[in-house]
Amino acid sequence: MSSSDDGHHLLTVTAGAGDDRELISYRLWEHGAVGVEETPTGFRAAFTTRVAAERARDVLAPGRAIETVADTHGLDAARDLLTIETAGLFAVHPPWLAAPDDRIGIEIDPGHVFGSGSHPSTRLALSLLGDEHPPPGTVFDVGCGSGVLAIGAAMRGAAVTAVDIDAAAVATTAENARRNGVAHLVEARVGSIDARADAADLVLVNVTIDIHEGLAPLLSPVHRRLIVAGVLGDDQLARAATAYGGAIERTMSDDDWMAAVLVRS
Numbered sequence: 001m002s003s004s005d006d007g008h009h010l011l012t013v014t015a016g017a018g019d020d021r022e023l024i025s026y027r028l029w030e031h032g033a034v035g036v037e038e039t040p041t042g043f044r045a046a047f048t049t050r051v052a053a054e055r056a057r058d059v060l061a062p063g064r065a066i067e068t069v070a071d072t073h074g075l076d077a078a079r080d081l082l083t084i085e086t087a088g089l090f091a092v093h094p095p096w097l098a099a100p101d102d103r104i105g106i107e108i109d110p111g112h113v114f115g116s117g118s119h120p121s122t123r124l125a126l127s128l129l130g131d132e133h134p135p136p137g138t139v140f141d142v143g144c145g146s147g148v149l150a151i152g153a154a155m156r157g158a159a160v161t162a163v164d165i166d167a168a169a170v171a172t173t174a175e176n177a178r179r180n181g182v183a184h185l186v187e188a189r190v191g192s193i194d195a196r197a198d199a200a201d202l203v204l205v206n207v208t209i210d211i212h213e214g215l216a217p218l219l220s221p222v223h224r225r226l227i228v229a230g231v232l233g234d235d236q237l238a239r240a241a242t243a244y245g246g247a248i249e250r251t252m253s254d255d256d257w258m259a260a261v262l263v264r265s
């Protein structure tokens with residue numbers, strides 16, 4: 001669990017008429033916000049550490065002051081909206097709702113990290129994962145968030161290594177793996193792509209394009225098959241395919257969000 005210093009640290013991000021609000025919200029969660037509230041002028045996001053708030057600020061609102069508060073009332077509202085999200089073979093559901101009988105249920109208490117299944121990028125990655133035949137025997141999930149993708153892979157029998165640079169995400173993944181009865185198949189740890197990933201049949205990466213481009217050079221050539229998500233539109237998908245050096249085998253989209261299976265030769 002990431003350590004909490006003195007209270008919560010609030011970052012305000014302004015969103016104008018031409019800005020993509022969905023992307024800004026996604027990026028706040030991706031940078032480790034523990035709560036995000038939409039306001040008429042943009043977003044207010046809470047972080048448990050000043051370092052995390054500053055990291056997000058430097059990318060999303062350079063120069064903006066960070067406010068430290070004791071109370072984050074209102075920033076948990078997103079949890080009340082959680083519902084059952086179907087994604088191909090899978091249905092992601094919070095603990096208080098049951099999955100439909102015709103899907104593999106993934107029970108996710110997202111805690112305060114990304115991956116409740118309510119974001120299109122998660123659903124697209126899960127749908128592509130469910131379509132993998134035969135199911136992969138070993139999977140490396142980069143940026144595991146809530147563990148939703150890692151658990152989906154484990155539910156189909158894969159041995160999964162799940163990594164995230166956010167310690168809170170790693171703890172949430174381990175807890176969610178336990179609640180889904182696949183803890184023996186999911187090893188969650190703090191980190192990113194490294195040589196220990198080399199055994200994986202399939203790599204899963206749901207992050208924004210700038211992070212894809214930073215991660216791609218770290219990937220060893222032994223990784224032949226990836227599912228990438230978190231990209232917006234054909235241009236970003238092409239950029240991701242170029243960065244990873246993979247041919248696009250299959251794509252799925254939801255509005256502007258795109259995901260793909262990439263095959264490297």
Ligand SMILES: C[S@@+](CC[C@H](N)C(=O)[O-])C[C@H]1O[C@@H](n2cnc3c(N)ncnc32)[C@H](O)[C@@H]1O
Nearest residue numbers: 030114115122143144145164165166169192206
């Ligand atoms: C958009 S979330 C995806 C969560 C989950 N895999 C899903 O599909 O819903 C991206 C995650 O990547 C993590 N992350 C960002 N940069 C990373 C990096 N360089 N290496 C590993 N994880 C990273 C973030 O902390 C965040 O939990």
